Amino acid sequence: MENNSTTRFSNRVNDYVKYRPTYPPEIIRFLQNIYELSTDKLIADIGAGTGISTALFLNAGYRVIAIEPNLEMREKSIELLGSTSGFKAQNGTAENTGLETGSIDAIIAGQAFHWFDAVKTREEFKRVLTPGGIVALIWNERLTTSAFEKEYDELIIKHGDDYVKVDHRNIDPAAIGAFFSPETFHLQEFVNKQIFDFDGLAGRLLSSSYMPTKEDAGYEPMIADLKILFDKYQEDGVIIINYDTKVYVGKL
Numbered sequence: 001m002e003n004n005s006t007t008r009f010s011n012r013v014n015d016y017v018k019y020r021p022t023y024p025p026e027i028i029r030f031l032q033n034i035y036e037l038s039t040d041k042l043i044a045d046i047g048a049g050t051g052i053s054t055a056l057f058l059n060a061g062y063r064v065i066a067i068e069p070n071l072e073m074r075e076k077s078i079e080l081l082g083s084t085s086g087f088k089a090q091n092g093t094a095e096n097t098g099l100e101t102g103s104i105d106a107i108i109a110g111q112a113f114h115w116f117d118a119v120k121t122r123e124e125f126k127r128v129l130t131p132g133g134i135v136a137l138i139w140n141e142r143l144t145t146s147a148f149e150k151e152y153d154e155l156i157i158k159h160g161d162d163y164v165k166v167d168h169r170n171i172d173p174a175a176i177g178a179f180f181s182p183e184t185f186h187l188q189e190f191v192n193k194q195i196f197d198f199d200g201l202a203g204r205l206l207s208s209s210y211m212p213t214k215e216d217a218g219y220e221p222m223i224a225d226l227k228i229l230f231d232k233y234q235e236d237g238v239i240i241i242n243y244d245t246k247v248y249v250g251k252l
Helices: 010-019 026-035 052-058 071-081 118-128 147-159 173-180 198-206 219-233
Strands: 042-046 063-067 087-090 104-110 129-142 185-196 239-251
Touching: 010 071, 010 198, 026 052, 026 129, 026 185, 026 239, 042 052, 042 118, 052 063, 052 071, 052 104, 063 071, 071 087, 104 118, 118 129, 118 173, 129 173, 147 219, 147 239, 173 185, 173 239, 185 198, 198 219, 198 239
Parallel strands: 042 063, 042 104, 063 087, 104 129
Antiparallel strands: 129 239, 185 239
């Protein structure tokens, strides 16, 4: 499977849109209350993908420039959000955003920072931010607390191509600290969840870049194991996946 971080989601766009978790709206209130992120501020969403994190801020009344190098994902964000006031999408990477110097009040990165070159990204973020501008690094961290969640994680490890290598749940606080250094950062956590029937659970699984696609030899065995797991733990035809949504905020 494709390991290039720019292209690895190209064949998963539809599943990504339909089945990836959104982000809690409480994030907006937190940033407004603690960091005075009023809606006149210009946001850049770096590694915006199909626009899940972009939409959170657009819906709250912000102007957002979505920076995304993957053509298929960027085009999907335009399809979904193009008619929304304040939205703009453009090609670019975290290391080379194409944004004007000192033009951005806040940078967000949802489910993306683990793909960036942190040293080059820091230099680029410092260049494009206004004085006092903030960076918010956001992850939905899938929990492995319940019996179902533990077995689901084991299924991913069994069938995933490079899951352990790219798993972002073990984001190193030292690496986050080094990115913001010499400034400090604040970690705020929020509760999040998804409720799925079997088709939804399968779609969620397939939205991850490290899992076999329908064209791969490992697809059928993976789906068979998933069905066994779903049937074992479903209640009223659904299961719940719980997340901690982690937001690391600071200045550079």
